[in-house]
Amino acid sequence: MPAALGMALRRAMKVLLLGGLLLSVVPSAQADTLGDVRARQDLRCGVFPDDPGRSAIDKDGHWAGFYVDFCRALAAAVLGNPDYVTYVEVGPDTRFSSLVDKRTDVVMYSTTWTLGREAKFKVDFPAVYLFDGQGFMVRKQSGIRSFADLNGKSVCVTANTTTHANLLQLIRQRGYNTRVVLANGDAFFRGSCDAYTADAMNLAANRAHRADAPQAYDILSERFSREPIGPMVRDDDGRWSRVVGSVVNALILAEELGVTAENAKDLKADPSSELGSLLQGSPIFSGLGLEGPWAIRAVLAVGNYGQIYDRNFGPGTPIRSPVSLMMPLPSAQASVGPWYKRISFQLIALLCSLFVIAMTSVVLVAVILWHHEEAIQRLFSGRFEQAMAAGELARDAEVLNAQIFERMLSGRNSHVDGHPAIQNQMAIFKNSRDKLAALGGNEALADIDLLQADYFRRVQALEARFQTEDERELRRSAQTGELLEIIRALNDPKIVAGQPSLAGSMQMLAGRISSCLVVTAPGQIQALETSTKSLLETIRRARKGAGGELPTLSERLEQLSDQVFTQRNADLLEERVALAEAREMRVSAQRLAGAAYSHYLTLRQGLQAEMEQQAATVQRTLEAVAWFAGFAFLVSLAAVLYIVRHVGARLRQLNLSMTAHVSGQRIPIPVQGQDEIAEMGKAFQIFVSAHDQAEAEQAQHREMLAKAAITDSLSGLPNRRGFDEAFEREWRRCARAGLPLAIVMADIDFFKAYNDHYGHLLGDQCIALVSQVMRDAFNRAGDYPARYGGEEFVCILPDTDLAGANCVAERFRLAVENAGQPHEASSIAACVTVSVGVACVRPVQDGSAYALLNQADEALYRAKAAGRNQVVVTPEESAQAAAASGSKAATTDAPMPSSGSMA
Numbered sequence: 001m002p003a004a005l006g007m008a009l010r011r012a013m014k015v016l017l018l019g020g021l022l023l024s025v026v027p028s029a030q031a032d033t034l035g036d037v038r039a040r041q042d043l044r045c046g047v048f049p050d051d052p053g054r055s056a057i058d059k060d061g062h063w064a065g066f067y068v069d070f071c072r073a074l075a076a077a078v079l080g081n082p083d084y085v086t087y088v089e090v091g092p093d094t095r096f097s098s099l100v101d102k103r104t105d106v107v108m109y110s111t112t113w114t115l116g117r118e119a120k121f122k123v124d125f126p127a128v129y130l131f132d133g134q135g136f137m138v139r140k141q142s143g144i145r146s147f148a149d150l151n152g153k154s155v156c157v158t159a160n161t162t163t164h165a166n167l168l169q170l171i172r173q174r175g176y177n178t179r180v181v182l183a184n185g186d187a188f189f190r191g192s193c194d195a196y197t198a199d200a201m202n203l204a205a206n207r208a209h210r211a212d213a214p215q216a217y218d219i220l221s222e223r224f225s226r227e228p229i230g231p232m233v234r235d236d237d238g239r240w241s242r243v244v245g246s247v248v249n250a251l252i253l254a255e256e257l258g259v260t261a262e263n264a265k266d267l268k269a270d271p272s273s274e275l276g277s278l279l280q281g282s283p284i285f286s287g288l289g290l291e292g293p294w295a296i297r298a299v300l301a302v303g304n305y306g307q308i309y310d311r312n313f314g315p316g317t318p319i320r321s322p323v324s325l326m327m328p329l330p331s332a333q334a335s336v337g338p339w340y341k342r343i344s345f346q347l348i349a350l351l352c353s354l355f356v357i358a359m360t361s362v363v364l365v366a367v368i369l370w371h372h373e374e375a376i377q378r379l380f381s382g383r384f385e386q387a388m389a390a391g392e393l394a395r396d397a398e399v400l401n402a403q404i405f406e407r408m409l410s411g412r413n414s415h416v417d418g419h420p421a422i423q424n425q426m427a428i429f430k431n432s433r434d435k436l437a438a439l440g441g442n443e444a445l446a447d448i449d450l451l452q453a454d455y456f457r458r459v460q461a462l463e464a465r466f467q468t469e470d471e472r473e474l475r476r477s478a479q480t481g482e483l484l485e486i487i488r489a490l491n492d493p494k495i496v497a498g499q500p501s502l503a504g505s506m507q508m509l510a511g512r513i514s515s516c517l518v519v520t521a522p523g524q525i526q527a528l529e530t531s532t533k534s535l536l537e538t539i540r541r542a543r544k545g546a547g548g549e550l551p552t553l554s555e556r557l558e559q560l561s562d563q564v565f566t567q568r569n570a571d572l573l574e575e576r577v578a579l580a581e582a583r584e585m586r587v588s589a590q591r592l593a594g595a596a597y598s599h600y601l602t603l604r605q606g607l608q609a610e611m612e613q614q615a616a617t618v619q620r621t622l623e624a625v626a627w628f629a630g631f632a633f634l635v636s637l638a639a640v641l642y643i644v645r646h647v648g649a650r651l652r653q654l655n656l657s658m659t660a661h662v663s664g665q666r667i668p669i670p671v672q673g674q675d676e677i678a679e680m681g682k683a684f685q686i687f688v689s690a691h692d693q694a695e696a697e698q699a700q701h702r703e704m705l706a707k708a709a710i711t712d713s714l715s716g717l718p719n720r721r722g723f724d725e726a727f728e729r730e731w732r733r734c735a736r737a738g739l740p741l742a743i744v745m746a747d748i749d750f751f752k753a754y755n756d757h758y759g760h761l762l763g764d765q766c767i768a769l770v771s772q773v774m775r776d777a778f779n780r781a782g783d784y785p786a787r788y789g790g791e792e793f794v795c796i797l798p799d800t801d802l803a804g805a806n807c808v809a810e811r812f813r814l815a816v817e818n819a820g821q822p823h824e825a826s827s828i829a830a831c832v833t834v835s836v837g838v839a840c841v842r843p844v845q846d847g848s849a850y851a852l853l854n855q856a857d858e859a860l861y862r863a864k865a866a867g868r869n870q871v872v873v874t875p876e877e878s879a880q881a882a883a884a885s886g887s888k889a890a891t892t893d894a895p896m897p898s899s900g901s902m903a
Contacts, residue, residue, distance in 0.1 A: 033105055033233070033240035034289045037078060045071035046090040046098050046107035052209050053312050053319040054110065054201070055087075063087050066312040067108035070129065070231065070248065073298035074106065077247045077290060082301035096121040099234050106244055110201060112162075112227040124235040125228075126245030129252075129305070133223030134166055135200040137185075137207060140218050142194060147174075147222050148674060153194040154179040156187050166225055167197055169689070173682045175672045185210055199227055201313075208318035243288050250295035253278060254304035261303040264296050343647055343675045350639040357635060361628040368621040372614060399428075448595045455592045458585035465578040472571050476517055479564055483513055486557050495549050502542040506554050509535050513557070513564050522572055529565045536561065650677045654684070661688055712787040714764055715771035723786035723794060727849060730784070730798045735843035742797040742805035742840040743856040746774070746812065749833045749868045751791035753825035766832060767791065769821055777812035793834075794856070802840040802876045809836045809871045817869065833869035835860060840873075841880045851882040 037043050047055035047067050055065040063071075063085075072082035088104045095111060098104040100122060110132070111117070113125040136155070138144040144153070151174075157164045159182040171178045181193045185206040188196035196203065200219060207214045231248065233241050254260075257275050259267060267275065278295050302308055313319050487510050489495050496503035512532045516525055536558055543551045653670050654677060660667045661684075669688065671681040710722030718726065727743075734741040748754070748770055755763040767787075774793055778785045784796040797805050813836050821832040837860030841852050855874040863872035 031234065031237040031240075033237045034078065034243055037105055041079060041084055043071065043075040043079065043085045044088055044103065044105045045074070045085050046088045046095060046104035046109065047071065048091060048095075048109055049089045051205065053205055053317060055108065064312075066130075066308060069302040069308045069312070070108050070251075071106070073251060073302045074244060074247050076297040076301035077250075077294040078243065080297060095232070096123060099123055099232060102234075105233070105240070107232040109232065110199065110229055111232055113230055118235065122235050123232045124241045125230045125232060126241045126243075127248035128228045128230040129248050130201065130229040132199045132201050132227040132229055134163055134197060134225040134227070135203055135223055136195045136197050136220045137188070137203040137217055138195045138220065140216055144195065144220075146220060147224070150178050150195055151176040152178070154181050154192075156181045156183045156185070156193040156196045158182075158184055158198065162225075163198055170224055173671055173685055174674075175678075201319075204313075204319045208320070214318065239288060243290060246288065246290065247295075247298055250278065251298060251302075251305045251308065254295065254299050255306040259296075259299055259304055260307060261300055264299045343677060346675075347643070347647070350635070350642065354632065354635055354639065357628065357632045361625065361632065364628070365621065365625055368617065368624070372617055372621070448592065448599065455585065455588040458581060458588050462578065462581050462585050465574070465581060468574060469578065472567075472574070475567065476571075479560060480514075480517060482556070482560055483510055483517075486510060486553055486560070489549070489553050495553070497548075499542070499546045499548070499550050502539065502546050502550055502554065505535060505539045505542060506550070506557055509539060509557055509561060513561050516564050516568050520572065520575070522569070525565065525568055525572065532561055532565065647677070654681055657681075658684055712771075715767055715787045717771050717775065717793070718784065718786040720786070720789055723784070723788065723796070726784045726786075727796055727853070730782075730796050731843045731849040731852075732845075734798055735845050735847070738842065739799045740801045740840055740842050741852065742800040742802065742838065743852055744778075744795040744797060744805060744809045744812070744836060744838050745788070745853075745856040745860045746770075746793045746795075746809075746834045746836045747860055747864065748791040749828065749835055749864075750823065750826045754823055754832070757825040766821060769819060770816055770832070770834065773815045773819055774812060777815050778808060794853075800840070802838065802873060805838045805840050806871060806873050809838050812836065813869065813871055828868050835863040835868045836871040837861070837863055838871060838873040840876050848882075855882055 045068075047063070047065075050056055051065065053065055055063065055067045058064045068087070071085050071087070075085045076082040088098060090098050090104065090107060090109065095107050095109050096117075099107060110130075112132075113128065118124060136147060136150070144150060147170075155167060155178055157167050157180060164180075164182075167180060171180070179193075181187065183192055185196050185198070185202075187193065189206075189211050196206070198206070200223065203219050207217050207219070211217055231244050233244055235241075254264075257278060259275070259278060303311070310316070487507070490503050490507050490510065509532060512528050512535065516528050516532075519525055519528070539554050539558065543554050650670055657667055657669045661669075669681050669685045671678055671685055710718050710725065712719040730741060733739075748766065751763070751766070754766060758766075770791075770793065771785075771787065774785045774795065778795045778797070780797075782798045784798075786794055786796075788794040797808065800808075813834055816834045817829065817831060819832070823830065823832045826833065837856045837858065839852055839855035839859055841847075841855075843849065843852075855878065859872045859874045863870050866872065
C-alpha cells in the first residue's frame with residue numbers, strides 16, 4: 001500500500017478505535033457474536049469461492065487470497081490462532097442472508113459499502129480495505145485508449161447490476177453511440193464485444209485467470225465510480241463490528257509504523273506510544289474483548305496490510321491489480337473527447353486561420369507591389385528613357401535635315417548658316433545616339449549607325465560642294481562687281497562720247513553676261529554664248545578705230561565674257577551634281593529619321609504594352625486583395641457565428657440550466673459533444689445526479705430516522721412518541737367527523753417475574769412475540785398498535801365503538817394465550833398472558849384526548865386487579881363524561897401510571 005496514507009489514516013484509526021471503545025461500554029441487549037465465536041473456538045467467515053487473488057482454494061487444498069488473509073487475521077486477533085476459521089461459501093444472493101441467518105460471523109467479499117445496503121439488509125460495514133472503481137478492459141491491438149474511443153463500439157456488462165446501470169447513465173451523459181451487450185467476461189474474451197466493464201478488481205482477476213493471453217489485454221486508467229469495499233457484519237452487534245474494524249485498521253496502521261510479520265516479535269516501544277499500543281495491546285481495548293497483543297497476533301499471522309496486498313495483488317502476482325486502498329479520483333482530462341473536437345483547439349484554429357489569411361494577403365500584396373515597383377522602375381528608368389532618347393534622336397535627325405535643307409535654300413544668298421551650324425547639329429545627333437546606346441538601345445542602333453554613317457558621309461560630301469559653291473559665289477560676286485563697274489563706265493558720257501556703236505555693242509554684251517550669270521538652263525547659256533560670239537566680233541571691229549578708254553573697257557568686257565561663259569557651264573554641271581547629292585542626302589536623312597522614329601515608335605509601343613501590363617497587374621492585385629478580403633470576411637463571419645452559436649449560445653444554455661437547477665428547476669443539461677463545454681455539462685450533470693442521489697438518500701435517511709424516532713427497535717411497533725402523535729391526529733379527525741374512537745391498553749402479566757426467571761434476552765423475545773401477535777390482531781388499515789413502555793402496549797382503534805373494541809381486544813388476549821409461550825413464573829397460567837383495558841368515546845373539539853387514555857389505563861388496572869388474563873371495559877358514558885369534563889387527570893402530559901408497574 002502507498003505510504004501516502006500518513007497521518008490521516010493514523011488519526012482515522014485512532015478515532016475508530018477510541019470510538020469503538022466508548023460505544024462498547026454502553027450496555028445493550030444486542031447479540032454477542034464475539035462470545036459465540038470464542039465459545040465454539042471457530043470463526044465462520046463468508047467468502048466467494050473460485051476467486052483467485054481474493055478467495056480461492058489453492059493447489060494444496062488450502063484457502064488463500066486477500067479476503068482469506070483478513071479472515072485469518074481476525075481469527076488470530078480474537079482466538080489466538082489464524083487457523084480457527086471455517087470458510088463459508090457465499091455468493092451475490094447469499095452474502096447478506098448468510099449474516100442474517102447467522103451462518104456466518106463476518107463476510108469478506110467484494111461488496112460496496114452503501115447506506116442503502118446497511119438499511120435494507122441490516123448489515124454493518126466496520127472498515128474499508130479496498131477502494132475499487134468501475135473500469136473497462138480492452139484488447140491492446142484495438143487502439144482503444146480511453147472511454148471516448150468506445151463511441152460507436154460495443155461493451156459487455158453483467159445484466160441487472162449497478163455496473164450495468166452506471167454504464168447506461170455514462171453513455172447517456174456523453175451522448176455516445178455505444179452498444180451494450182449483456183454478457184460476462186467470458187463473452188468478451190470470445191470476441192463478442194470490444195470492451196468489458198466491471199469493477200477494476202474483477203477486470204484484473206478475469207484477465208489473470210480467464211484470458212488465454214493476459215498480456216494481450218489492457219485495463220483503461222479511467223474510473224467512473226468509487227467503490228469502498230470492506231467486511232460485513234450484522235448490525236445488531238456493535239461490539240463485534242468494532243472488533244472487526246479494529247483488526248482491519250490495525251493492519252493498516254502496522255504498515256505505516258513499519259511493523260511486519262518478520263520484525264513484529266523483536267520491536268520494542270514505549271507502551272504509551274502508538275507503536276507500543278499496537279505491539280503490547282492497550283488496556284483500552286479490553287472493553288472490546290480484545291486483550292493482550294491482539295494486533296501483533298494478526299500481523300504475525302498474515303503480515304501488515306501492504307504485505308497482504310502485495311502477496312495477493314502486487315506486481316509479482318498474475319492479477320497485478322490497479323486497485324489500491326486509496327484510489328485517486330477519476331481524471332477529468334481522461335473524459336475529454338479527441339483534441340480536434342475541443343473548443344480551445346477549434347478557436348485557436350480559427351484565429352490561426354484568420355492570421356494566416358491576413359498574413360498571406362499582406363505578403364501577397366507586398367510581393368505584387370514589390371514586383372510592380374520594380375516594373376515601374378524598369379519602365380521609367382529603362383524603357384521610358386529609351387523611348388525619350390529615341391524620340392530625341394528622331395527629332396535631332398529632323399532638325400539636322402532641316403538645317404541642311406535650309407542651308408541648301410539659303411546658300412546662294414547668305415553665308416550666315418554656314419557649315420559650322422551643321423557640324424554642331426551633327427554633334428548633337430551623335431550625343432543623342434550615344435545616350436540611347438547607353439540606355440540599352442543597341443538592338444536597334446546597328447541599322448541606325450549604318451544609316452547615320454551614310455548620311456554623315458553624304459553630308460560631308462555636300463558640305464564640300466557647299467564650300468565649292470561658296471567659292472563660285474565669291475567668283476560670281478567678283479565678276480558681277482566688275483561687270484557693274486564696266487556698265488557704270490559705259491553709262492559715262494565722257495567715256496562713250498564719239499563712239500556710240502561700240503558703247504552700244506558693249507552694253508548689249510554686258511546684258512548677255514549678266515543673263516548668263518543668272519540663268520540655269522544649259523540651252524539658254526548656249527544661246528547666249530552663240531549670240532555673244534557674233535557680238536564680240538562686232539565689238540572687235542569697232543574697237544580698232546576707236547580711241548580713248550572705251551577700247552580698254554571692251555577688252556576687259558571680252559575677257560569677263562569668256563570667263564563667265566566658260567565657268568558658267570562648269571558651274572551648272574557642278575550644281576547638277578550637288579543637286580543630285582542633295583537629293584540622295586535627303587533620302588538618307590529621311591531614312592535615318594525614319595529609322596530613329598521607327599525605333600522610337602517601337603519603344604513607345606513596348607512602353608505602352610508594359611504600362612498596359614502593369615495596369616493589368618494592378619487590376620489583378622486589386623482583385624486578389626478583394627478576394628482575400630472577402631474570404632477573410634467570410635472566415636471571420638464563420639468564426640463569429642461559431643463563437644456565437646457553438647460557444648456563446650451553449651454557454652448561455654449551460655448557464656441557464658445551472659441557474660435553473662440551483663433554483664430548483666429541472667431542465668435538460670446540455671451534454672452533447674466532446675468538447676470542454678460538453679464536459680462542463682457532463683460534470684455538472686454528475687454533480688446534479690450526485691446531488692439528487694444525495695437528496696434522495698438524505699430523504700430516505702430522514703424518513704428512516706423519522707421512522708426510527710417513532711419506532712421501537714425491539715418490537716418493531718411504533719413507540720410512545722409515535723403513539724402520541726397518532727393519538728392527537730386521530731382524536732382531531734374523529735372529532736371533526738363525529739366518529740367514535742377506542743383505546744386498547746394491554747400489559748404482559750407477571751413480566752418482571754418472567755425476566756427474573758428466564759433472563760432479559762428471553763424477555764426481549766417475549767416482548768417481540770406479543771408485539772407480533774398484537775400486529776396480527778389489530779390489522780385494519782386505521783389501527784395503530786404501539787409499545788407504550790416496558791411490557792405495556794396500546795392500540796388506537798378509530799371509527800370503532802365499545803363493542804367492536806371489546807371484541808378485537810378479546811381476540812388479541814386469546815391469541816397471546818394460544819401462542820403458548822412458557823411462563824413458569826406466572827401464578828395464573830403456564831404460558832404468557834395479557835391483561836387488557838378498553839375505553840371508547842366520541843371525541844369533541846374541546847375535549848381531552850388523554851382522559852380517554854386514562855380511562856383505558858384504569859380499565860387495565862381493574863383487569864389486573866380482577867385476576868389478570870382478561871379484558872375489562874370502561875362504560876362509554878363514564879369515558880365520555882371524563883373526556884368532556886377535562887379533569888385534571890385527563891389533561892396531564894401523560895396518563896397515570898398503568899398497572900404495568902404491578903408486574
